[in-house]
Amino acid sequence: MPCQSNEELENILLEAKQYSSKGKVADYIPALSKANPADLSVAIYHSDGTCYSAGCIHKKITLQSISKVITLALALIESGEEFVFSKVGYEPTGDPFNSIVKLEMSNPSKPLNPMINAGALAVTHMIKGSSVEERFQKIIDFVKLLSGNQEISYSKEVAKSEFETSHLNRALCFFMKQHSIINEDVEELLDLYTKQCSIEVNCLDLARIGIVFALDGKEPITNKQLMPSSIARICKTFMVTCGMYNASGEFAVRVGIPAKSGVSGGILGAVPARFGIGISGPALDDKGNSVAGLKLLEILAKKYDLSMF
Ligand SMILES: NC(=O)CC[C@H](N)C(=O)O
The missing domain is CATH 1.10.1500.10 (Probable Glutaminase Ybgj; Chain: A, domain 2)
Known part of the structure:
Protein backbone atom coordinates (compact mmCIF):
# COMPACT_ATOMS: atom_id res chain seq x y z
CA MET A 1 0.00 0.00 0.00
CA PRO A 2 1.47 3.38 -0.96
CA CYS A 3 2.80 5.85 1.50
CA GLN A 4 2.75 4.30 4.92
CA SER A 5 4.63 7.04 6.76
CA ASN A 6 4.94 10.79 6.99
CA GLU A 7 8.71 10.45 6.39
CA GLU A 8 8.14 8.79 3.03
CA LEU A 9 5.90 11.66 2.01
CA GLU A 10 8.35 14.22 3.40
CA ASN A 11 11.08 12.97 1.04
CA ILE A 12 8.80 13.22 -1.99
CA LEU A 13 7.75 16.70 -0.91
CA LEU A 14 11.36 17.85 -0.66
CA GLU A 15 12.03 16.68 -4.21
CA ALA A 16 8.95 18.50 -5.57
CA LYS A 17 9.50 21.66 -3.52
CA GLN A 18 12.46 22.70 -5.66
CA TYR A 19 10.02 23.32 -8.50
CA SER A 20 8.21 26.09 -6.57
CA SER A 21 10.83 28.57 -7.77
CA LYS A 22 9.66 28.01 -11.37
CA GLY A 23 6.19 29.41 -10.59
CA LYS A 24 4.52 32.64 -9.50
CA VAL A 25 1.66 33.28 -7.08
CA ALA A 26 -1.59 34.55 -8.61
CA ASP A 27 -1.94 38.30 -8.34
CA TYR A 28 -4.97 39.08 -10.53
CA ILE A 29 -6.90 38.67 -7.26
CA PRO A 30 -4.73 41.12 -5.26
CA ALA A 31 -5.14 39.38 -1.87
CA LEU A 32 -3.74 36.11 -3.27
CA SER A 33 -0.40 37.78 -3.99
CA LYS A 34 0.39 37.67 -0.27
CA ALA A 35 0.89 33.89 -0.39
CA ASN A 36 4.40 32.48 0.08
CA PRO A 37 5.49 30.87 -3.22
CA ALA A 38 7.85 28.49 -1.39
CA ASP A 39 5.05 26.86 0.65
CA LEU A 40 4.17 23.27 -0.12
CA SER A 41 2.13 20.71 1.77
CA VAL A 42 0.49 17.39 0.98
CA ALA A 43 -1.89 14.98 2.67
CA ILE A 44 -3.00 11.53 1.57
CA TYR A 45 -6.16 10.11 3.06
CA HIS A 46 -6.51 6.34 2.78
CA SER A 47 -9.85 4.60 2.42
CA ASP A 48 -9.44 3.06 5.90
CA GLY A 49 -9.36 6.55 7.41
CA THR A 50 -5.59 6.81 7.99
CA CYS A 51 -3.88 9.96 6.81
CA TYR A 52 -0.24 10.81 6.08
CA SER A 53 1.00 14.30 5.50
CA ALA A 54 4.07 16.50 5.03
CA GLY A 55 4.99 20.19 4.82
CA CYS A 56 3.16 23.19 6.24
CA ILE A 57 -0.02 21.14 6.62
CA HIS A 58 -2.02 23.59 8.73
CA LYS A 59 -1.48 26.56 6.45
CA LYS A 60 -4.79 27.58 4.91
CA ILE A 61 -5.49 28.48 1.32
CA THR A 62 -8.75 29.46 -0.35
CA LEU A 63 -10.61 26.92 -2.46
CA GLN A 64 -10.87 29.10 -5.59
CA SER A 65 -11.71 26.84 -8.54
CA SER A 198 -12.75 32.22 -0.59
CA ILE A 199 -13.62 29.27 1.65
CA GLU A 200 -10.43 28.36 3.52
CA VAL A 201 -9.02 24.85 3.78
CA ASN A 202 -5.68 23.17 4.37
CA CYS A 203 -4.27 20.11 2.61
CA LEU A 204 -5.81 17.79 5.23
CA ASP A 205 -9.30 19.15 4.46
CA LEU A 206 -8.68 18.76 0.73
CA ALA A 207 -7.51 15.15 1.16
CA ARG A 208 -10.57 14.36 3.23
CA ILE A 209 -12.89 15.84 0.59
CA GLY A 210 -10.91 13.91 -2.04
CA ILE A 211 -11.48 10.56 -0.35
CA VAL A 212 -15.26 11.15 -0.38
CA PHE A 213 -15.16 11.58 -4.16
CA ALA A 214 -12.73 8.63 -4.46
CA LEU A 215 -15.21 6.42 -2.59
CA ASP A 216 -18.12 7.50 -4.81
CA GLY A 217 -19.63 9.77 -2.19
CA LYS A 218 -18.97 7.67 0.94
CA GLU A 219 -17.42 9.04 4.11
CA PRO A 220 -14.50 6.69 4.91
CA ILE A 221 -14.95 6.45 8.68
CA THR A 222 -18.72 6.21 9.13
CA ASN A 223 -19.42 4.77 5.67
CA LYS A 224 -22.24 7.29 5.38
CA GLN A 225 -23.21 8.23 1.81
CA LEU A 226 -22.66 12.02 1.70
CA MET A 227 -23.83 12.37 -1.90
CA PRO A 228 -25.32 9.92 -4.40
CA SER A 229 -22.62 7.81 -6.07
CA SER A 230 -23.86 8.85 -9.52
CA ILE A 231 -23.16 12.50 -8.63
CA ALA A 232 -19.68 11.77 -7.23
CA ARG A 233 -18.93 10.00 -10.50
CA ILE A 234 -20.10 12.89 -12.65
CA CYS A 235 -17.85 15.21 -10.63
CA LYS A 236 -14.86 12.88 -10.99
CA THR A 237 -15.41 12.67 -14.73
CA PHE A 238 -15.26 16.46 -15.03
CA MET A 239 -12.14 16.44 -12.85
CA VAL A 240 -10.49 14.16 -15.43
CA THR A 241 -11.63 16.03 -18.53
CA CYS A 242 -11.42 19.65 -17.31
CA GLY A 243 -10.18 19.71 -13.69
CA MET A 244 -6.73 21.12 -14.45
CA TYR A 245 -7.98 23.77 -16.90
CA ASN A 246 -6.40 23.62 -20.35
CA ALA A 247 -3.65 21.35 -18.98
CA SER A 248 -6.09 18.50 -18.26
CA GLY A 249 -4.91 16.37 -21.19
CA GLU A 250 -1.25 16.51 -20.24
CA PHE A 251 -2.16 15.89 -16.60
CA ALA A 252 -4.18 12.79 -17.58
CA VAL A 253 -1.11 11.43 -19.38
CA ARG A 254 1.43 12.31 -16.69
CA VAL A 255 -0.62 11.62 -13.54
CA GLY A 256 -3.93 10.04 -14.55
CA ILE A 257 -6.17 10.76 -11.58
CA PRO A 258 -9.31 12.89 -11.22
CA ALA A 259 -8.14 16.23 -9.80
CA LYS A 260 -9.25 19.83 -9.47
CA SER A 261 -6.93 22.78 -9.04
CA GLY A 262 -7.42 26.37 -7.93
CA VAL A 263 -5.41 29.57 -8.42
CA SER A 264 -4.58 29.65 -4.72
CA GLY A 265 -2.31 26.68 -5.50
CA GLY A 266 -4.60 24.00 -4.10
CA ILE A 267 -5.17 20.64 -5.75
CA LEU A 268 -7.86 18.15 -4.77
CA GLY A 269 -7.15 14.61 -5.97
CA ALA A 270 -9.37 11.53 -5.85
CA VAL A 271 -7.77 8.20 -6.72
CA PRO A 272 -10.82 6.01 -7.38
CA ALA A 273 -11.58 3.61 -4.51
CA ARG A 274 -8.14 4.29 -2.94
CA PHE A 275 -7.07 7.76 -1.79
CA GLY A 276 -7.96 11.38 -1.34
CA ILE A 277 -5.04 13.73 -1.95
CA GLY A 278 -4.79 17.34 -0.84
CA ILE A 279 -2.02 19.67 -1.94
CA SER A 280 -1.28 23.30 -1.30
CA GLY A 281 1.54 25.05 -3.17
CA PRO A 282 0.79 28.65 -4.23
CA ALA A 283 3.46 29.06 -6.95
CA LEU A 284 1.60 28.55 -10.24
CA ASP A 285 2.58 27.74 -13.82
CA ASP A 286 1.29 29.77 -16.75
CA LYS A 287 -1.98 27.80 -16.88
CA GLY A 288 -2.73 28.47 -13.21
CA ASN A 289 -1.78 25.10 -11.70
CA SER A 290 0.57 24.63 -8.73
CA VAL A 291 4.00 23.88 -10.23
CA ALA A 292 5.37 21.96 -7.26
CA GLY A 293 1.95 20.38 -6.68
CA LEU A 294 1.93 18.99 -10.22
CA LYS A 295 5.45 17.64 -9.75
CA LEU A 296 4.50 16.07 -6.45
CA LEU A 297 1.51 14.32 -8.01
CA GLU A 298 3.63 13.14 -10.91
CA ILE A 299 6.18 11.59 -8.52
CA LEU A 300 3.42 9.98 -6.41
CA ALA A 301 1.64 8.62 -9.48
CA LYS A 302 4.80 7.01 -10.85
CA LYS A 303 6.04 5.67 -7.54
CA TYR A 304 2.72 4.18 -6.43
CA ASP A 305 1.17 3.45 -9.82
CA LEU A 306 -1.82 5.72 -9.26
CA SER A 307 -2.89 6.31 -12.85
CA MET A 308 -6.35 4.99 -13.61
CA PHE A 309 -5.49 4.56 -17.27
N1 LIG B 1 -8.92 29.13 -11.58
C1 LIG B 1 -9.43 29.58 -10.47
O1 LIG B 1 -9.13 29.12 -9.37
C2 LIG B 1 -10.35 30.71 -10.66
C3 LIG B 1 -11.18 31.08 -9.46
C4 LIG B 1 -11.25 32.55 -9.25
N2 LIG B 1 -12.06 32.83 -8.11
C5 LIG B 1 -11.78 33.24 -10.49
O2 LIG B 1 -12.94 33.26 -10.72
O3 LIG B 1 -11.04 33.80 -11.25
Whole structure:
Protein backbone atom coordinates (compact mmCIF):
# COMPACT_ATOMS: atom_id res chain seq x y z
CA MET A 1 0.00 0.00 0.00
CA PRO A 2 1.47 3.38 -0.96
CA CYS A 3 2.80 5.85 1.50
CA GLN A 4 2.75 4.30 4.92
CA SER A 5 4.63 7.04 6.76
CA ASN A 6 4.94 10.79 6.99
CA GLU A 7 8.71 10.45 6.39
CA GLU A 8 8.14 8.79 3.03
CA LEU A 9 5.90 11.66 2.01
CA GLU A 10 8.35 14.22 3.40
CA ASN A 11 11.08 12.97 1.04
CA ILE A 12 8.80 13.22 -1.99
CA LEU A 13 7.75 16.70 -0.91
CA LEU A 14 11.36 17.85 -0.66
CA GLU A 15 12.03 16.68 -4.21
CA ALA A 16 8.95 18.50 -5.57
CA LYS A 17 9.50 21.66 -3.52
CA GLN A 18 12.46 22.70 -5.66
CA TYR A 19 10.02 23.32 -8.50
CA SER A 20 8.21 26.09 -6.57
CA SER A 21 10.83 28.57 -7.77
CA LYS A 22 9.66 28.01 -11.37
CA GLY A 23 6.19 29.41 -10.59
CA LYS A 24 4.52 32.64 -9.50
CA VAL A 25 1.66 33.28 -7.08
CA ALA A 26 -1.59 34.55 -8.61
CA ASP A 27 -1.94 38.30 -8.34
CA TYR A 28 -4.97 39.08 -10.53
CA ILE A 29 -6.90 38.67 -7.26
CA PRO A 30 -4.73 41.12 -5.26
CA ALA A 31 -5.14 39.38 -1.87
CA LEU A 32 -3.74 36.11 -3.27
CA SER A 33 -0.40 37.78 -3.99
CA LYS A 34 0.39 37.67 -0.27
CA ALA A 35 0.89 33.89 -0.39
CA ASN A 36 4.40 32.48 0.08
CA PRO A 37 5.49 30.87 -3.22
CA ALA A 38 7.85 28.49 -1.39
CA ASP A 39 5.05 26.86 0.65
CA LEU A 40 4.17 23.27 -0.12
CA SER A 41 2.13 20.71 1.77
CA VAL A 42 0.49 17.39 0.98
CA ALA A 43 -1.89 14.98 2.67
CA ILE A 44 -3.00 11.53 1.57
CA TYR A 45 -6.16 10.11 3.06
CA HIS A 46 -6.51 6.34 2.78
CA SER A 47 -9.85 4.60 2.42
CA ASP A 48 -9.44 3.06 5.90
CA GLY A 49 -9.36 6.55 7.41
CA THR A 50 -5.59 6.81 7.99
CA CYS A 51 -3.88 9.96 6.81
CA TYR A 52 -0.24 10.81 6.08
CA SER A 53 1.00 14.30 5.50
CA ALA A 54 4.07 16.50 5.03
CA GLY A 55 4.99 20.19 4.82
CA CYS A 56 3.16 23.19 6.24
CA ILE A 57 -0.02 21.14 6.62
CA HIS A 58 -2.02 23.59 8.73
CA LYS A 59 -1.48 26.56 6.45
CA LYS A 60 -4.79 27.58 4.91
CA ILE A 61 -5.49 28.48 1.32
CA THR A 62 -8.75 29.46 -0.35
CA LEU A 63 -10.61 26.92 -2.46
CA GLN A 64 -10.87 29.10 -5.59
CA SER A 65 -11.71 26.84 -8.54
CA ILE A 66 -11.72 23.70 -6.38
CA SER A 67 -15.07 25.01 -5.11
CA LYS A 68 -16.50 24.45 -8.60
CA VAL A 69 -16.60 20.70 -8.16
CA ILE A 70 -18.32 21.09 -4.78
CA THR A 71 -21.04 23.44 -6.02
CA LEU A 72 -21.55 21.16 -9.02
CA ALA A 73 -22.27 18.27 -6.64
CA LEU A 74 -24.62 20.47 -4.62
CA ALA A 75 -26.50 21.74 -7.69
CA LEU A 76 -26.89 18.17 -8.96
CA ILE A 77 -28.27 17.09 -5.57
CA GLU A 78 -30.69 20.04 -5.51
CA SER A 79 -31.82 20.27 -9.12
CA GLY A 80 -30.91 17.00 -10.85
CA GLU A 81 -28.86 16.17 -13.92
CA GLU A 82 -31.41 17.17 -16.51
CA PHE A 83 -31.78 20.73 -15.24
CA VAL A 84 -28.08 21.31 -14.54
CA PHE A 85 -27.00 20.14 -18.00
CA SER A 86 -29.70 22.18 -19.70
CA LYS A 87 -27.68 25.24 -18.60
CA VAL A 88 -24.10 24.00 -18.80
CA GLY A 89 -22.37 21.53 -21.12
CA TYR A 90 -20.11 18.49 -20.80
CA GLU A 91 -17.16 19.36 -23.03
CA PRO A 92 -13.62 20.59 -22.33
CA THR A 93 -12.75 23.92 -23.94
CA GLY A 94 -8.97 23.89 -24.35
CA ASP A 95 -9.10 27.58 -23.39
CA PRO A 96 -7.98 29.33 -20.19
CA PHE A 97 -10.47 29.01 -17.29
CA ASN A 98 -11.71 32.59 -17.55
CA SER A 99 -12.03 32.78 -21.33
CA ILE A 100 -15.21 34.23 -22.85
CA VAL A 101 -14.59 33.22 -26.45
CA LYS A 102 -16.49 29.90 -26.62
CA LEU A 103 -19.55 31.40 -24.94
CA GLU A 104 -20.22 33.49 -28.00
CA MET A 105 -19.28 30.74 -30.44
CA SER A 106 -21.57 28.02 -29.11
CA ASN A 107 -25.16 27.95 -30.24
CA PRO A 108 -27.37 28.02 -28.23
CA SER A 109 -25.00 30.03 -26.05
CA LYS A 110 -24.18 28.07 -22.92
CA PRO A 111 -20.92 27.48 -21.02
CA LEU A 112 -19.16 24.38 -22.31
CA ASN A 113 -18.54 22.81 -18.89
CA PRO A 114 -18.95 23.50 -15.14
CA MET A 115 -15.18 23.78 -14.43
CA ILE A 116 -14.55 26.98 -16.38
CA ASN A 117 -15.57 30.25 -14.75
CA ALA A 118 -18.64 30.78 -16.97
CA GLY A 119 -19.92 27.28 -16.21
CA ALA A 120 -19.16 27.58 -12.51
CA LEU A 121 -21.00 30.92 -12.30
CA ALA A 122 -24.01 29.30 -14.00
CA VAL A 123 -23.86 26.43 -11.47
CA THR A 124 -23.54 28.77 -8.46
CA HIS A 125 -26.57 30.62 -9.82
CA MET A 126 -28.54 27.35 -9.42
CA ILE A 127 -27.86 27.03 -5.66
CA LYS A 128 -31.27 27.63 -4.12
CA GLY A 129 -32.11 29.95 -1.23
CA SER A 130 -33.88 33.20 -0.46
CA SER A 131 -30.69 35.24 0.05
CA VAL A 132 -26.97 35.19 -0.72
CA GLU A 133 -26.37 34.46 2.99
CA GLU A 134 -28.68 31.43 2.98
CA ARG A 135 -27.16 30.06 -0.23
CA PHE A 136 -23.60 30.60 0.99
CA GLN A 137 -24.44 28.89 4.28
CA LYS A 138 -25.59 25.88 2.28
CA ILE A 139 -22.31 25.78 0.31
CA ILE A 140 -20.10 26.16 3.37
CA ASP A 141 -22.14 23.57 5.30
CA PHE A 142 -21.57 21.13 2.44
CA VAL A 143 -17.81 21.80 2.57
CA LYS A 144 -17.92 21.16 6.34
CA LEU A 145 -19.76 17.90 5.76
CA LEU A 146 -17.36 16.66 3.07
CA SER A 147 -14.22 17.67 4.97
CA GLY A 148 -15.53 16.53 8.37
CA ASN A 149 -14.30 19.89 9.67
CA GLN A 150 -16.85 22.08 11.44
CA GLU A 151 -14.30 24.90 11.79
CA ILE A 152 -14.29 25.73 8.06
CA SER A 153 -14.89 29.42 7.33
CA TYR A 154 -14.01 31.87 4.58
CA SER A 155 -11.56 34.72 4.05
CA LYS A 156 -13.47 38.01 3.95
CA GLU A 157 -10.30 39.69 2.68
CA VAL A 158 -9.93 37.39 -0.35
CA ALA A 159 -13.66 37.52 -1.12
CA LYS A 160 -13.66 41.33 -1.04
CA SER A 161 -10.48 41.52 -3.08
CA GLU A 162 -11.92 39.29 -5.82
CA PHE A 163 -15.36 40.95 -5.74
CA GLU A 164 -13.78 44.37 -6.31
CA THR A 165 -11.60 43.24 -9.22
CA SER A 166 -13.74 40.56 -10.89
CA HIS A 167 -14.55 42.46 -14.06
CA LEU A 168 -14.06 39.51 -16.40
CA ASN A 169 -16.40 37.35 -14.31
CA ARG A 170 -18.90 40.22 -14.37
CA ALA A 171 -18.66 40.26 -18.17
CA LEU A 172 -19.30 36.49 -18.29
CA CYS A 173 -22.36 36.95 -16.06
CA PHE A 174 -23.84 39.78 -18.13
CA PHE A 175 -23.33 37.76 -21.31
CA MET A 176 -25.09 34.78 -19.74
CA LYS A 177 -27.88 36.98 -18.42
CA GLN A 178 -28.51 38.26 -21.93
CA HIS A 179 -28.80 34.62 -23.06
CA SER A 180 -31.07 33.60 -20.14
CA ILE A 181 -28.58 31.16 -18.62
CA ILE A 182 -28.77 33.18 -15.44
CA ASN A 183 -31.50 35.57 -14.37
CA GLU A 184 -30.43 36.94 -10.99
CA ASP A 185 -28.74 40.19 -10.08
CA VAL A 186 -25.13 39.94 -11.29
CA GLU A 187 -23.66 41.64 -8.20
CA GLU A 188 -25.45 39.16 -5.93
CA LEU A 189 -24.21 36.20 -7.93
CA LEU A 190 -20.65 37.55 -7.82
CA ASP A 191 -20.96 38.13 -4.09
CA LEU A 192 -21.93 34.46 -3.63
CA TYR A 193 -19.32 33.14 -6.11
CA THR A 194 -16.43 35.12 -4.64
CA LYS A 195 -17.38 33.97 -1.12
CA GLN A 196 -17.54 30.37 -2.32
CA CYS A 197 -14.06 30.73 -3.86
CA SER A 198 -12.75 32.22 -0.59
CA ILE A 199 -13.62 29.27 1.65
CA GLU A 200 -10.43 28.36 3.52
CA VAL A 201 -9.02 24.85 3.78
CA ASN A 202 -5.68 23.17 4.37
CA CYS A 203 -4.27 20.11 2.61
CA LEU A 204 -5.81 17.79 5.23
CA ASP A 205 -9.30 19.15 4.46
CA LEU A 206 -8.68 18.76 0.73
CA ALA A 207 -7.51 15.15 1.16
CA ARG A 208 -10.57 14.36 3.23
CA ILE A 209 -12.89 15.84 0.59
CA GLY A 210 -10.91 13.91 -2.04
CA ILE A 211 -11.48 10.56 -0.35
CA VAL A 212 -15.26 11.15 -0.38
CA PHE A 213 -15.16 11.58 -4.16
CA ALA A 214 -12.73 8.63 -4.46
CA LEU A 215 -15.21 6.42 -2.59
CA ASP A 216 -18.12 7.50 -4.81
CA GLY A 217 -19.63 9.77 -2.19
CA LYS A 218 -18.97 7.67 0.94
CA GLU A 219 -17.42 9.04 4.11
CA PRO A 220 -14.50 6.69 4.91
CA ILE A 221 -14.95 6.45 8.68
CA THR A 222 -18.72 6.21 9.13
CA ASN A 223 -19.42 4.77 5.67
CA LYS A 224 -22.24 7.29 5.38
CA GLN A 225 -23.21 8.23 1.81
CA LEU A 226 -22.66 12.02 1.70
CA MET A 227 -23.83 12.37 -1.90
CA PRO A 228 -25.32 9.92 -4.40
CA SER A 229 -22.62 7.81 -6.07
CA SER A 230 -23.86 8.85 -9.52
CA ILE A 231 -23.16 12.50 -8.63
CA ALA A 232 -19.68 11.77 -7.23
CA ARG A 233 -18.93 10.00 -10.50
CA ILE A 234 -20.10 12.89 -12.65
CA CYS A 235 -17.85 15.21 -10.63
CA LYS A 236 -14.86 12.88 -10.99
CA THR A 237 -15.41 12.67 -14.73
CA PHE A 238 -15.26 16.46 -15.03
CA MET A 239 -12.14 16.44 -12.85
CA VAL A 240 -10.49 14.16 -15.43
CA THR A 241 -11.63 16.03 -18.53
CA CYS A 242 -11.42 19.65 -17.31
CA GLY A 243 -10.18 19.71 -13.69
CA MET A 244 -6.73 21.12 -14.45
CA TYR A 245 -7.98 23.77 -16.90
CA ASN A 246 -6.40 23.62 -20.35
CA ALA A 247 -3.65 21.35 -18.98
CA SER A 248 -6.09 18.50 -18.26
CA GLY A 249 -4.91 16.37 -21.19
CA GLU A 250 -1.25 16.51 -20.24
CA PHE A 251 -2.16 15.89 -16.60
CA ALA A 252 -4.18 12.79 -17.58
CA VAL A 253 -1.11 11.43 -19.38
CA ARG A 254 1.43 12.31 -16.69
CA VAL A 255 -0.62 11.62 -13.54
CA GLY A 256 -3.93 10.04 -14.55
CA ILE A 257 -6.17 10.76 -11.58
CA PRO A 258 -9.31 12.89 -11.22
CA ALA A 259 -8.14 16.23 -9.80
CA LYS A 260 -9.25 19.83 -9.47
CA SER A 261 -6.93 22.78 -9.04
CA GLY A 262 -7.42 26.37 -7.93
CA VAL A 263 -5.41 29.57 -8.42
CA SER A 264 -4.58 29.65 -4.72
CA GLY A 265 -2.31 26.68 -5.50
CA GLY A 266 -4.60 24.00 -4.10
CA ILE A 267 -5.17 20.64 -5.75
CA LEU A 268 -7.86 18.15 -4.77
CA GLY A 269 -7.15 14.61 -5.97
CA ALA A 270 -9.37 11.53 -5.85
CA VAL A 271 -7.77 8.20 -6.72
CA PRO A 272 -10.82 6.01 -7.38
CA ALA A 273 -11.58 3.61 -4.51
CA ARG A 274 -8.14 4.29 -2.94
CA PHE A 275 -7.07 7.76 -1.79
CA GLY A 276 -7.96 11.38 -1.34
CA ILE A 277 -5.04 13.73 -1.95
CA GLY A 278 -4.79 17.34 -0.84
CA ILE A 279 -2.02 19.67 -1.94
CA SER A 280 -1.28 23.30 -1.30
CA GLY A 281 1.54 25.05 -3.17
CA PRO A 282 0.79 28.65 -4.23
CA ALA A 283 3.46 29.06 -6.95
CA LEU A 284 1.60 28.55 -10.24
CA ASP A 285 2.58 27.74 -13.82
CA ASP A 286 1.29 29.77 -16.75
CA LYS A 287 -1.98 27.80 -16.88
CA GLY A 288 -2.73 28.47 -13.21
CA ASN A 289 -1.78 25.10 -11.70
CA SER A 290 0.57 24.63 -8.73
CA VAL A 291 4.00 23.88 -10.23
CA ALA A 292 5.37 21.96 -7.26
CA GLY A 293 1.95 20.38 -6.68
CA LEU A 294 1.93 18.99 -10.22
CA LYS A 295 5.45 17.64 -9.75
CA LEU A 296 4.50 16.07 -6.45
CA LEU A 297 1.51 14.32 -8.01
CA GLU A 298 3.63 13.14 -10.91
CA ILE A 299 6.18 11.59 -8.52
CA LEU A 300 3.42 9.98 -6.41
CA ALA A 301 1.64 8.62 -9.48
CA LYS A 302 4.80 7.01 -10.85
CA LYS A 303 6.04 5.67 -7.54
CA TYR A 304 2.72 4.18 -6.43
CA ASP A 305 1.17 3.45 -9.82
CA LEU A 306 -1.82 5.72 -9.26
CA SER A 307 -2.89 6.31 -12.85
CA MET A 308 -6.35 4.99 -13.61
CA PHE A 309 -5.49 4.56 -17.27
N1 LIG B 1 -8.92 29.13 -11.58
C1 LIG B 1 -9.43 29.58 -10.47
O1 LIG B 1 -9.13 29.12 -9.37
C2 LIG B 1 -10.35 30.71 -10.66
C3 LIG B 1 -11.18 31.08 -9.46
C4 LIG B 1 -11.25 32.55 -9.25
N2 LIG B 1 -12.06 32.83 -8.11
C5 LIG B 1 -11.78 33.24 -10.49
O2 LIG B 1 -12.94 33.26 -10.72
O3 LIG B 1 -11.04 33.80 -11.25
